[in-house]
Amino acid sequence: DVKVTQSSRYLVKRTGEKVFLECVQDMDHENMFWYRQDPGLGLRLIYFSYDVKMKEKGDIPEGYSVSREKKERFSLILESASTNQTSMYLCASSLGPSTGLETQYFGPGTRLLVL
Amino acid sequence: ELKVEQNPLFLSMQEGKNYTIYCNYSTTSDRLYWYRQDPGKSLESLFVLLSNGAVKQEGRLMASLDTKARLSTLHITAAVHDLSATYFCAVDFNAGGTSYGKLTFGQGTILTVHP
Numbered sequence: 001d002v003k004v005t006q007s008s009r010y011l012v013k014r015t016g017e018k019v020f021l022e023c024v025q026d027m028d029h030e031n032m033f034w035y036r037q038d039p040g041l042g043l044r045l046i047y048f049s050y051d052v053k054m055k056e057k058g059d060i061p062e063g064y065s066v067s068r069e070k071k072e073r074f075s076l077i078l079e080s081a082s083t084n085q086t087s088m089y090l091c092a093s094s095l096g097p098s099t100g101l102e103t104q105y106f107g108p109g110t111r112l113l114v115l
Numbered sequence: 116e117l118k119v120e121q122n123p124l125f126l127s128m129q130e131g132k133n134y135t136i137y138c139n140y141s142t143t144s145d146r147l148y149w150y151r152q153d154p155g156k157s158l159e160s161l162f163v164l165l166s167n168g169a170v171k172q173e174g175r176l177m178a179s180l181d182t183k184a185r186l187s188t189l190h191i192t193a194a195v196h197d198l199s200a201t202y203f204c205a206v207d208f209n210a211g212g213t214s215y216g217k218l219t220f221g222q223g224t225i226l227t228v229h230p
Contacts, residue, residue: 106158
């Protein structure tokens with residue numbers, strides 16, 4: 001079974017703090033994704049990565065950065081957290097390479113509250 | 116603009132009834148995915164539809180894809196309480212190109228099945 005884990009289920013941070021969200025997958029998947037989920041808006045792609053050290057902006061990258069130093073790990077960084085970044089963050093991975101046929105497997109999510 | 120729209124967004128059903136969730140998308144694609152999300156949980160894959168006319172069935176759920184109409188449907192037959200969840204469709208708009216499996220999600224349909 002594919003397993004995607006996220007470092008925290010719940011986080012509370014203060015405005016201006018630097019926040020790290022970590023995601024690890026155990027199936028040697030090439031593609032990894034970070035989404036945020038907000039009511040009525042579905043899932044919106046923040047960043048994705050198709051290989052180690054490779055990253056691409058998604059639909060809403062502003063205020064976020066990512067890091068992929070190892071194939072199994074994809075980190076989302078909020079450089080200076082703001083209240084409008086309060087959301088559910090979901091990490092996903094898929095097999096690759098670039099065929100577009102792969103199902104994405106999701107982690108359990110991190111619910112972030114920025115005060 | 117790449118858009119995926121679901122309707123209805125909220126669906127309250129009686130057990131034993133049938134209903135359909137619709138997923139419309141804005142630009143040509145022949146790769147469409149359906150996911151289910153239980154409250155407080157992450158997304159799990161339900162169906163992958165890869166060509167015009169594709170139909171997949173699992174239990175009381177059946178999904179179909181009409182690429183000419185840019186429409187997918189998720190049909191629920193004789194609903195039971197266990198089907199209560201949020202259902203998302205997602206489209207790969209770059210299928211056949213360098214998509215890296217990137218998906219655009221609909222807003223989600225919250226389904227509640229009651230006795």
